[in-house]
Amino acid sequence: MSKNVLITTVLTLLLAPLALHAETEIPNVLNPDFRINSTPHFELIPYGGSYLGSSVGQTFITGAKAYYHLDSTWAFGTNFGYAYLMTDGRNNFGGILQDDNLYLGDIEATISNDVAMRVGRSLVEIDFYLTLGAGMMRINDYNEPMGVIGGGAKLYTGLDWLAFTVDVMNYAHYTDQPGKDTFDFDVTFTGGLCFMFNNSKKNK
Incomplete structure (x- = not known):
C-alpha cells in the first residue's frame, strides 16, 4: 500500500510541471516568435475613406502608405494622401478656395x-498600433507644416502577404482663412489592404 502511495506521489511530482506547461502554454498566435509579422518586412497599404475638417468639411480621401517593420513592435514609413475638397462656398474658407485639391505627405513611426x-x-491575429508623424499639407495653394497622431488595427488573413487595416488619424495644421490662419485638427477614417513583402512565419 505504502509502495503504491509512494509511486503515485513520485509520478504526480514528475508530471505536474508537464500538466502546468500544457495549461499555460502560449498559443502560437499570441507568441511574438510565431506571428506573421515576427520577421522584418516591407508593407504597402493603399487606403481610402472619409476626411473631416472644420474648415474643409467632409470629403473623401485616398492614398497609400509604405512601411518597413523592424520587428513585431516597431515600424517606420511614409504616407501620401489626396482629397478633393467639396466646400460649396457658404463658409469663409469656401469663399476663398483657389485650389480644390488637398495633398498631404508625412513620415511616420x-x-x-x-x-x-x-x-x-x-x-485571428490582430495588431493594435499607435502612429506618430510629421509632414506637410498643401491646402488652397499653401504648404503648411502638419503633425500626425492616430492609430488603428491590422487584421491578418492567415496569408503571409495580405492583411486588412482600419485607421483613425488626426492631422494638426494651420489653414489660411480671411484675415487670419486657423488651427485645424482634421480626422480621417480609412480602411486599406496591407500587402506584405519578404515576410514569413518563423515556424515555417
Whole structure:
C-alpha cells in the first residue's frame, strides 16, 4: 500500500510541471516568435475613406502608405494622401478656395501591440498600433507644416502577404482663412489592404 502511495506521489511530482506547461502554454498566435509579422518586412497599404475638417468639411480621401517593420513592435514609413475638397462656398474658407485639391505627405513611426480575437474555433491575429508623424499639407495653394497622431488595427488573413487595416488619424495644421490662419485638427477614417513583402512565419 505504502509502495503504491509512494509511486503515485513520485509520478504526480514528475508530471505536474508537464500538466502546468500544457495549461499555460502560449498559443502560437499570441507568441511574438510565431506571428506573421515576427520577421522584418516591407508593407504597402493603399487606403481610402472619409476626411473631416472644420474648415474643409467632409470629403473623401485616398492614398497609400509604405512601411518597413523592424520587428513585431516597431515600424517606420511614409504616407501620401489626396482629397478633393467639396466646400460649396457658404463658409469663409469656401469663399476663398483657389485650389480644390488637398495633398498631404508625412513620415511616420508606429508601435504595435499583438493581440488575437477568437472567431469560431480559430484565433485571428490582430495588431493594435499607435502612429506618430510629421509632414506637410498643401491646402488652397499653401504648404503648411502638419503633425500626425492616430492609430488603428491590422487584421491578418492567415496569408503571409495580405492583411486588412482600419485607421483613425488626426492631422494638426494651420489653414489660411480671411484675415487670419486657423488651427485645424482634421480626422480621417480609412480602411486599406496591407500587402506584405519578404515576410514569413518563423515556424515555417
